[in-house]
Amino acid sequence: MERRTFLKLAAGTTLLAGTGMAGINAASAASKEIVYLTPGLDLPFWRYLSKGIEETVKAKGYNFQALDSHNSAETQLRNAQDSIARGVAGIVISPTDSSTAPSVLALAQKANIPVVIGDIGTNSGDYASFIISDNYKGAHDVGVALATALKAKGWESGSVGIVAISQARKNGQARTKGFLDGLKEGGFTGKEAGMQQMQSYTADETFKFTQDLLTANPDMRGLFIQTDQPAIGALRAIKAARRNGEVLVAAFDGIPEFVDLLKSGDLVVSGMQQPFLMGATSGEALLKVLDGGTPEKEITVPIVAITSTNIEQELPTIRKTVFANEV
Structure with a gap:
């Protein structure tokens, strides 16, 4: 499996990618909406990841919506069905768990809508790219x-x-x-x-x-x-x-x-983990698919072990990549 490892980005780095369309159905081609299927927006990690996706895709003219699954596989599947039915351009998903993700991936594949997985992973199924922390x-x-x-x-x-x-x-x-x-x-x-x-x-x-x-x-x-x-x-x-x-x-x-x-x-x-960076990377990967390209199948974003001895040194970076500038 091809892998690419991202180094931590300095605070303020802007993450952008090209956009366009290739290889997806007419309904998706007409759409300018990207959705993020998230386990639960009550958890800060998923909110920060969502912000990373949103900032990246909006910079290229796409609308964005995050759909909260409330940690329910059934709700996530229903959100996926609704998104696919209205012909979104692409989906980023953080599965509620790895065993139920294949159901969503199968629906998206049938509708020819590209999917990028942002964290957690899947037991099986087709997807464009998997953004994962080590x-x-x-x-x-x-x-x-x-x-x-x-x-x-x-x-x-x-x-x-x-x-x-x-x-x-x-x-x-x-x-x-x-x-x-x-x-x-x-x-x-x-x-x-x-x-x-x-x-x-x-x-x-x-x-x-x-x-x-x-x-x-x-x-x-x-x-x-x-x-x-x-x-x-x-x-x-x-x-x-x-x-x-x-x-x-x-x-x-x-x-x-x-x-x-x-x-x-x-x-x-x-x-x-660096959820904002993971979200931005997920958005970049999806935009690359929509532009007719092929992102790396698996992209690894590093995890930073923060202690009392290195917090001051690392704070400028993690303000952006971890906290999405909330601190």
Whole structure:
């Protein structure tokens, strides 16, 4: 599979691509609308990715609409059907999970509407390009950083819990394996405190999961939250249990609140994907198809492990590529 790896972009870099049409049906050729099928706009990561797509395609004269699936495969399929029925020019999809994505891809292929996948991935099906972060490497770096912090406190023989995104998603599987491998390679010698899988992807849900893990594992010294906003719920639960300073928290992705939390040490590390850059890259890939070109089948956007020691240095870049200029 052909791959291209993007380097991080400096803040303010403008991402543009050519536009046009080739090889799609007449209804799509007449359309100037691109839609983004997203798992849930309540999660900042998907909002930032959406902004990247929107900025890129609007710069080339396309209309844009993001359709929220509310983490429901059924809703995502219905959104896809509606979009295809009105003959959109192209679709970017972040599947609700990898196992249900093929249904959407099959419908789009039948209608001859090009699809780019922005994150998560699919178990099968045809698509023009897949924009993906190196979830294994990003989570591996998080695991190493957490193990290092645990060792510095003499807690490497304690236990570490995980609040995971869906393990039906390929990126979820990669994050879990990468993190556990990184923990081991970083010198952690303790045990796993168990794993809870998110369903609603909210801070309140993770608050409860963290309470359960703390109760079941009095020796728990580390916790990995596999996406952004839910990490706030974990920190709240640790504070409510009066375990402040006794459990080190590692996160994934990034929201503006993380900047101060990393500076204060409340978060040890966050493996930040660059969702705005991923969205812009997804938009570029789709525009290339519409212009008659062939984008790389898989394009990898790196993940940046942000800690208290490098946050100031990395902040100018991640303001744009991670936070979409919201911080």
